[in-house]
Amino acid sequence: MQVVLDNLDVVLKAFGYTIALFLVSGTIALVLGTVLVAMRVGPIGVLRRFAATYVTLVRNTPLLIVLMFFSIAAPKLGIRFTWLDVHIGQWDFTSFFGAAVAGLSLYTSTFVCEALRSGVNAVPLGQAEAARAIGLPFGGVMSQVVLPQAVRASVPPLASALIALLKNTSVAAVFGVAEAVSRMRALTNNFPGDRWEIFVAFALGYVILVEIVSAIAIFLERRWRVA
Amino acid sequence: MSAGSVLFDAPGPRTRARHRVYSFVGAALIVAGVAYAVWRLWDTGQLTYERWEPFVTPRYLEAILVDGLLQTLQMAALAIVAALVFGLVFGVGKLSEHRPVRWVSWLVVEFFRAVPVLMLMILSFFAIFSGVDEIQRRAYWSVVLALMLYNGAVLAEVFRAGILGVPRGQAEAAYAIGMRKTQVMTEVLLPQGVKIMVPAIISQMVVALKDTSLGYYILAPGLTALVKPLYQGFNNHVAVILVIGGMYVAVNLVLTAIATWVQRRYVGEKDMLKVSAVGEQGGGMDGGPAPTN
Numbered sequence: 001m002q003v004v005l006d007n008l009d010v011v012l013k014a015f016g017y018t019i020a021l022f023l024v025s026g027t028i029a030l031v032l033g034t035v036l037v038a039m040r041v042g043p044i045g046v047l048r049r050f051a052a053t054y055v056t057l058v059r060n061t062p063l064l065i066v067l068m069f070f071s072i073a074a075p076k077l078g079i080r081f082t083w084l085d086v087h088i089g090q091w092d093f094t095s096f097f098g099a100a101v102a103g104l105s106l107y108t109s110t111f112v113c114e115a116l117r118s119g120v121n122a123v124p125l126g127q128a129e130a131a132r133a134i135g136l137p138f139g140g141v142m143s144q145v146v147l148p149q150a151v152r153a154s155v156p157p158l159a160s161a162l163i164a165l166l167k168n169t170s171v172a173a174v175f176g177v178a179e180a181v182s183r184m185r186a187l188t189n190n191f192p193g194d195r196w197e198i199f200v201a202f203a204l205g206y207v208i209l210v211e212i213v214s215a216i217a218i219f220l221e222r223r224w225r226v227a
Numbered sequence: 228m229s230a231g232s233v234l235f236d237a238p239g240p241r242t243r244a245r246h247r248v249y250s251f252v253g254a255a256l257i258v259a260g261v262a263y264a265v266w267r268l269w270d271t272g273q274l275t276y277e278r279w280e281p282f283v284t285p286r287y288l289e290a291i292l293v294d295g296l297l298q299t300l301q302m303a304a305l306a307i308v309a310a311l312v313f314g315l316v317f318g319v320g321k322l323s324e325h326r327p328v329r330w331v332s333w334l335v336v337e338f339f340r341a342v343p344v345l346m347l348m349i350l351s352f353f354a355i356f357s358g359v360d361e362i363q364r365r366a367y368w369s370v371v372l373a374l375m376l377y378n379g380a381v382l383a384e385v386f387r388a389g390i391l392g393v394p395r396g397q398a399e400a401a402y403a404i405g406m407r408k409t410q411v412m413t414e415v416l417l418p419q420g421v422k423i424m425v426p427a428i429i430s431q432m433v434v435a436l437k438d439t440s441l442g443y444y445i446l447a448p449g450l451t452a453l454v455k456p457l458y459q460g461f462n463n464h465v466a467v468i469l470v471i472g473g474m475y476v477a478v479n480l481v482l483t484a485i486a487t488w489v490q491r492r493y494v495g496e497k498d499m500l501k502v503s504a505v506g507e508q509g510g511g512m513d514g515g516p517a518p519t520n
Binding site: 041046047050056057077125127167168181195203211 | 234236238249254267271273337338341342343344350353433437439440444451458464468471475480483
């Protein structure tokens with residue numbers, strides 16, 4: 001453990017990048033996923049098919065390939081993230097970070113879309129019919145009856161998607177973001193004798209982060225659960 | 228077309244007219260987007276024959292299929308077979324009557340579900356298999372081991388949920404006619420549970436197959452290992468990634484189709500068995516096809 005404690009600043013900074021990747025791509029993925037699910041369950045056939053095709057294609061592509069596209073292929077097409085050059089204190093958010101966020105958000109948005117869709121599907125048809133029968137207008141049906149139930153039912157699958165994103169941020173290590181896994185690899189190379197300790201420390205870091213997200217999800221689910 | 232949706236009523240004539248406008252605008256935007264993407268590809272010279280040549284040259288094609296696809300499929304298949312064993316042991320372990328067994332199984336399953344696969348691969352490569360001299364073989368088995376641990380942990384949950392999904396009367400009846408614990412599990416619960424597990428297991432294969440690509444980080448063989456040599460030789464970065472990505476998608480679509488077919492054929496229209504990513508989240512995990520990764 002001594003190695004980890006000696007390099008605690010490095011370890012914490014690495015997890016800081018992990019958390020930054022998670023928060024930024026998570027937010028973008030939630031927004032994109034919501035737009036996608038609106039197209040996916042909406043009444044416009046063209047948009048529905050487009051969203052379905054997009055989700056199927058992206059979801060079946062390995063995340064590594066998606067990130068590879070943004071860091072290797074996209075520059076050849078003139079899509080570069082060099083405009084991103086933010087330095088906050090000792091934190092650097094450069095093109096590597098931008099490419100990773102783009103890939104992670106697009107990939108995760110498809111899972112967010114599916115999570116939200118399963119929530120909408122979980123609302124029984126009779127709920128909307130009953131709401132209309134008592135004379136609620138469309139806005140009322142949505143805001144008072146359908147969406148509250150759909151959001152509740154989406155919490156567990158949404159949490160799964162976000163936890164997967166948290167673990168998937170590790171793939172950014174392959175493309176030059178100094179987050180936890182890339183730091184772990186560097187540390188194990190520098191201190192080969194203490195590999196297991198380093199691994200256990202980083203694994204615990206991930207376990208803690210995952211448990212935090214999981215706890216928030218369970219809290220929300222309990223809170224929103226109908227009696 | 229939208230008769231079954233909770234979100235909106237069956238449209239009237241005016242709404243249909245409005246939807247036609249939206250459809251037209253939507254279609255125009257999509258076509259414009261695709262056209263722009265193609266123009267972008269063409270403008271930057273990505274569509275020239277030389278850049279796509281390796282994918283129609285038999286020698287390269289053979290290399291891609293044999294050194295790439297076959298290796299990838301092999302790694303995924305080995306990992307899944309191993310993960311099935313791992314999952315069965317710890318899934319049944321989580322249902323054990325002995326507290327220590329249950330506790331250890333729970334710990335193992337939760338741990339490997341919470342840790343990124345890439346991390347497990349690095350650990351396997353630099354620590355567990357550090358004795359293996361041949362780098363290629365070492366990376367290959369590191370990928371298999373890491374995928375076995377992660378997917379095994381997920382499958383443990385699938386097995387547990389599948390066994391718990393068998394009606395309780397089945398086990399009670401089996402005990403009543405004098406079967407022993409092991410017999411109840413192997414003769415009564417597992418054979419019936421397997422039926423609802425199979426689609427979830429096939430879905431997990433998609434996850435395993437996608438994750439073989441992570442072997443790129445430890446220079447493992449497989450489809451992703453070919454990306455760099457190909458684009459270095461032909462300067463066709465975009466084409467390589469599109470083709471290799473397309474191959475993954477194709478195999479995954481076949482697997483998903485098989486899972487759906489098995490589900491329809493043997494389980495009926497019920498939702499596919501799903502397990503949460505991590506933690507014991509109470510209820511509500513039903514709905515929505517395919518796995519989360």
